[in-house]
Amino acid sequence: MLQIEDLHQYYGGSHILRGVHLQAAPGEVTVVLGRNGVGKTTLLKSLMGLAAVRSGKVRLGGADVTRAAPYIRARQGMGYVPQGREIFARLTVGENLQMGLAGKPVGTKLPPVLFELFPVLASMINRRGGDLSGGQQQQLAIARALAAGPRLLILDEPTEGIQPSVIKDIGRVIKRLAKAGLDGKPMGIVLVEQYYDFAAELADRYVVMERGAVVQSGRGSDMAADGVRARMSI
Numbered sequence: 001m002l003q004i005e006d007l008h009q010y011y012g013g014s015h016i017l018r019g020v021h022l023q024a025a026p027g028e029v030t031v032v033l034g035r036n037g038v039g040k041t042t043l044l045k046s047l048m049g050l051a052a053v054r055s056g057k058v059r060l061g062g063a064d065v066t067r068a069a070p071y072i073r074a075r076q077g078m079g080y081v082p083q084g085r086e087i088f089a090r091l092t093v094g095e096n097l098q099m100g101l102a103g104k105p106v107g108t109k110l111p112p113v114l115f116e117l118f119p120v121l122a123s124m125i126n127r128r129g130g131d132l133s134g135g136q137q138q139q140l141a142i143a144r145a146l147a148a149g150p151r152l153l154i155l156d157e158p159t160e161g162i163q164p165s166v167i168k169d170i171g172r173v174i175k176r177l178a179k180a181g182l183d184g185k186p187m188g189i190v191l192v193e194q195y196y197d198f199a200a201e202l203a204d205r206y207v208v209m210e211r212g213a214v215v216q217s218g219r220g221s222d223m224a225a226d227g228v229r230a231r232m233s234i
Helices: 040-048 070-075 093-099 113-117 119-123 134-146 164-180 196-202 228-233
Strands: 002-011 014-024 029-033 055-060 078-081 152-156 188-192 205-210 213-219
Touching: 002 040, 014 029, 014 040, 014 188, 014 205, 014 213, 029 040, 029 164, 029 196, 040 070, 040 078, 040 152, 040 188, 070 078, 078 134, 093 134, 113 119, 113 134, 113 164, 119 134, 134 152, 134 164, 164 188, 164 196, 196 228, 205 228
Parallel strands: 029 188, 029 205, 078 152, 152 188
Antiparallel strands: 002 014, 002 055, 205 213
């Protein structure tokens, strides 16, 4: 689904991403771990074309999208949930969800499964986004990214600042999406996370980043044996 090869990215003279390699397969959750400032968010922005890369390759389903504009990547099947949610506070829940269909033909309907995944959104469809709790806004942000039916979902710290009950709900949704997507077909998921327990519960595969580079990787089931928790606390 997603293949990243030797990715390098700079901000001015600062070398932010240093030869990153990463793969994400349909039906799997690939978790990207690391402390603040190691380049995780920059990596996701580079995947979506929001940050230009100096060299390397980004492939989606075999197609080279390294230089493609963000809207092209979205049309080709990438969905992105940014850190901080970035919903439209003055728009209603329904209007926010419609924004997820911006690249679709006029008249395209929202997938009904969105309201099965996030029942709270159906009851708040006419409420302004800014009036929702942090957890509800996060659910809205994920649903908006799913509205276009992506093949790959990229999430940047979806547990940040939300209550434990909603974290569990989001975890269940991520597991379901990896296995069956929105239409019964497996979806690839890339999840950046600092909450170790949440990451370990979901990860089929993991990578750990330090100073812009991948320094450790493996199967999610091996995270404890590989000492990932200790590495994140160093």
